[in-house]
Structures are given as structure tokens and as C-alpha cells.
Amino acid sequence: MTGEDPAPAQGPPEFSPLRYPPCACPRHSPGPEPDKDDAEDSALLRELRARMNEENRLRRWVRRGQS
Numbered sequence: 001m002t003g004e005d006p007a008p009a010q011g012p013p014e015f016s017p018l019r020y021p022p023c024a025c026p027r028h029s030p031g032p033e034p035d036k037d038d039a040e041d042s043a044l045l046r047e048l049r050a051r052m053n054e055e056n057r058l059r060r061w062v063r064r065g066q067s
Contacts, residue, residue, distance in 0.1 A: 023029065041049075
């Protein structure tokens with residue numbers, strides 16, 4: 001009508017991580033690196049694992065005796 005050509009259609013802009021930073025929620029952001037001291041098993045956890053191993057060993061022993 002005014003004699004001007006319409007603007008060409010443009011696609012979506014290219015993704016830029018600087019424009020859209022990653023989510024900062026706890027689910028999507030990596031936590032702090034665990035220290036080597038924290039990564040080791042606690043005494044309570046070691047005790048629990050030993051107890052479970054002993055109970056499982058006894059269960060296997062009882063099942064073998066019933067066969």
C-alpha cells in the first residue's frame with residue numbers, strides 16, 4: 001500500500017548461553033565438590049554395613065541347612 005516491501009521473516013535467534021544462563025536451582029546446579037574426608041564412610045555407616053553382611057551371611061547359612 002505504501003510501496004514498501006515487507007520485512008523478511010526471521011527464524012528464532014541462535015541459542016547463546018550468555019543470553020540464557022543455566023538454571024541456578026539446586027536440581028540443575030552442581031553442588032560443591034565433596035571433600036575427601038566427607039566422601040569416606042562414617043563409622044556408623046561402616047557398622048551398619050558390617051551388621052547387614054553378618055545378617056545376610058546367617059540367612060544364607062540357614063537356607064543351606066534347610067535344603
